[in-house]
Amino acid sequence: MPSIRYSLRKQRRALTQQAQSTAADALYQQLIEQTWFQRASHIGFYWPTDGEISPLATLNWCLDNNKNCYLPIMNENRQADTPALFFQPYQASTKLNPNRVEILEPSLSEASAVEAMHLHLIIIPMVGFNRKGFRLGMGGGYYDRVLAQQVPGQPKPLLVGVSHSCQESQFPVQPWDVGMDFIVTELEIITPQVN
Numbered sequence: 001m002p003s004i005r006y007s008l009r010k011q012r013r014a015l016t017q018q019a020q021s022t023a024a025d026a027l028y029q030q031l032i033e034q035t036w037f038q039r040a041s042h043i044g045f046y047w048p049t050d051g052e053i054s055p056l057a058t059l060n061w062c063l064d065n066n067k068n069c070y071l072p073i074m075n076e077n078r079q080a081d082t083p084a085l086f087f088q089p090y091q092a093s094t095k096l097n098p099n100r101v102e103i104l105e106p107s108l109s110e111a112s113a114v115e116a117m118h119l120h121l122i123i124i125p126m127v128g129f130n131r132k133g134f135r136l137g138m139g140g141g142y143y144d145r146v147l148a149q150q151v152p153g154q155p156k157p158l159l160v161g162v163s164h165s166c167q168e169s170q171f172p173v174q175p176w177d178v179g180m181d182f183i184v185t186e187l188e189i190i191t192p193q194v195n
Contacts, residue, residue, distance in 0.1 A: 012051035024054040026186035044122035084145040086113040116146040128169035133179040133192025147178040
């Protein structure tokens with residue numbers, strides 16, 4: 001699948017600054033109008049990189065509306081019993097630093113970090129997606145690993161994959177791939193045909 005990932009990443013990086021800005025505004029409008037989004041009070045976001053559609057306008061709206069926002073931190077010292085990603089609370093004043101793959105993230109504070117399954121909703125970036133609700137990520141498996149871990153007796157967070165519409169693609173789905181509850185692009189909200 002490297003060639004699919006490569007071509008999809010190249011395609012989104014080729015979008016003009018204006019196209020990126022228009023897509024981010026449309027994503028914002030799509031999300032904040034959804035009842036399921038408005039009801040969530042603990043929301044995981046991501047900091048955009050590599051041409052990803054930007055959720056930052058939505059993140060700022062959430063901060064202005066007293067929602068608790070979180071950014072992922074890659075767990076570089078991962079042991080078998082620790083998650084691949086932690087989510088750290090984020091405020092406008094939070095200092096961000098590039099991680100080993102140059103994605104901006106907050107510093108990890110174990111006292112305030114939360115695991116993915118304790119959030120109400122997680123906005124997840126996608127390299128590619130299909131109409132069945134599956135995403136193609138960057139290839140590290142970070143999201144799939146943490147989202148596969150259910151907490152007994154606790155509802156799982158709503159998983160919302162976001163992407164540019166041009167990233168719709170066909171690709172083989174692996175047994176460990178975790179399906180999205182919704183996929184949101186600048187053009188539409190897709191409720192998967194099969195989840």
